[in-house]
Amino acid sequence: MKKTIFGVGMMVLLALTSCEKDKASNLFTDAEKQQQAEAVVDPETAAQLAFAEANFDFGNLPSGAKVEHYYKFTNTGKSPLIIKDAKGSCGCTVPEWPKEPIAPGASDSIKIEYNAGSQKGKQHKTVTLTTNTVKGKEVCSFTATLPNEAPAEDKMKALQGS
Numbered sequence: 001m002k003k004t005i006f007g008v009g010m011m012v013l014l015a016l017t018s019c020e021k022d023k024a025s026n027l028f029t030d031a032e033k034q035q036q037a038e039a040v041v042d043p044e045t046a047a048q049l050a051f052a053e054a055n056f057d058f059g060n061l062p063s064g065a066k067v068e069h070y071y072k073f074t075n076t077g078k079s080p081l082i083i084k085d086a087k088g089s090c091g092c093t094v095p096e097w098p099k100e101p102i103a104p105g106a107s108d109s110i111k112i113e114y115n116a117g118s119q120k121g122k123q124h125k126t127v128t129l130t131t132n133t134v135k136g137k138e139v140c141s142f143t144a145t146l147p148n149e150a151p152a153e154d155k156m157k158a159l160q161g162s
Contacts, residue, residue, distance in 0.1 A: 046134045047077040047078075048075065055142065063118070081132065088112070088125065092117060093127060
């Protein structure tokens with residue numbers, strides 16, 4: 001009986017002391033806590049990104065095409081819009097975005113460059129923006145249709161070994 005009580009007591013003591021170390025508030029430095037507090041966005045006054053067109057179709061492109069497109073947008077919110085980062089869904093899609101805040105009511109654009117390389121068929125790519133909007137992430141996308149086979153001249157080069 002003494003062993004059981006002692007065992008239960010040790011388990012309770014262990015549980016109480018181990019929980020103390022794992023408090024969420026202890027996992028972050030004061031600077032990290034401040035940064036998280038600043039990241040909270042007030043929906044009433046937040047920046048809002050409104051694309052003129054969020055989806056674009058390049059249509060039919062030749063093999064190995066390199067093309068670009070500008071996505072125009074307006075900040076329809078009440079606070080300056082900040083685009084912190086932009087990432088393409090693959091290495092073939094490279095975005096360029098404004099690094100300065102966009103004032104409420106102001107417009108700007110995001111340039112994307114698409115290098116089709118050896119891709120074939122229907123392609124759908126996205127660019128994800130990390131912003132200070134309520135959603136925190138905004139997405140624009142494009143499609144392109146590429147030939148399913150390499151051009152005849154590429155086939156000839158491959159056969160000739162050059």
